[in-house]
Amino acid sequence: MGSFLNVVIFRLPRRESLISPPSRCLSCGQRLGVVDLVPVLSYIALLGRCRHCGRRYSPRYMFVELATGLCALGAWHVFGPNLRAVLGFVAVSCLIVIFFIDLDHFIIPDEAVAIIAGVGVVLDVMRMLERGGQAMVVFDERLSAAVHYTVLLPRSLVGAAVGAGLFVAIAFVAERLFRRPAMGWGDVKLAGAMGAILGPGFQFLTFFLLAVVTGAVVGVVCMLVGSCGRRDYLPFGPMLAASGVAMIYFGDVLTPAVMSRFLVM
Ligand SMILES: [Zn+2]
Known part of the structure; x- marks a missing residue:
């Protein structure tokens, strides 16, 4: 492989x-x-x-x-000898490919992103078959005494929408702040695919924060070493890929650890 x-x-x-x-x-x-x-x-x-x-x-x-x-x-080791391990490894393999292709060519290949999103959907279907509605995202809204909405939505699809949406919003704000493109469509699509795997909650937020922190550290080290200047472009894909691999394997440990630094949990 x-x-x-x-x-x-x-x-x-x-x-x-x-x-x-x-x-x-x-x-x-x-x-x-x-x-x-x-x-x-x-x-x-x-x-x-x-x-x-x-x-x-x-x-x-x-x-x-x-x-x-x-x-x-x-x-x-993490998932045991089962289908989850195979699917997790397939997603991680795609992230390895994305890591190096974005580093070399500043491109995130759609094929790899599509496979990651597919893994997210399959894992979600497996969860829904096992746990039914408990595995879904619940919107519970009481508008009045008589009107009460409950909507169940698949975690992977909500995660993909929230993930991609968050990145579009950040790209929009960053472009206006720094007056140059800060994120590519490839990053947005990859964020959506990882949202399908991690869901729309704290796991995705941790994935994003880890990538940002890694990017900042790598950027500062690169400038100190002198291998890149202040205005050089550092692709975000490799940070997202590295953070994604970490989250697929250690999401349960990393999420509370990272979140407790930023939020009270
Ligand atoms: Zn030769």
Whole structure:
């Protein structure tokens, strides 16, 4: 899966097929054999070089494979051997892809966002089948003694709407404050997809705050190190993706911990 994600990260923004042709060396075009394609190990064994022409490859390929493997292990550990673990891992894999593609190309691919939203809806349907109305968002409004509205709505759809809506509002305000685009449509769509997974409550708020804090820390560190200036553009997608992975695995622990810093809970 990690090897495949590397292929997706490289080929998806270039609109190339993810299946064919098989992986080749980017320098000499030599087709990679079974020996070259063993995740992590072949990178270490060949010291990150092509076996045929000696071109050096970024350790990032190995890092993605390692991180993907650890995330699969994490899904097993957190959710147990069940469908939830598989779905969680699929969403996390999409977030890994988004992390690197946005870093490289300033794009958040719609395909990955759509899969995350789909995972959110499927998880929601599973919850509704298990717990019925308890798993839904309840709007309870008493207008008068005689008129009493109760509306049950799917948590994933309300979460997607609230998540995307919040980001549109922030983008609108930030653009007027800083007089330049602060967030892209890709960020808005990703926020909607994560809203489908996390729901419209404190989990989503925690996801957003973690991404903002991470972004601020990374931005300040980048400026101190001198790798970017005050007016450089730092993509928000990687922060959202990192925060999303953290929330999928540790949402239950992170939400009260983060919220208690901002609200009294
Ligand atoms: Zn080569």
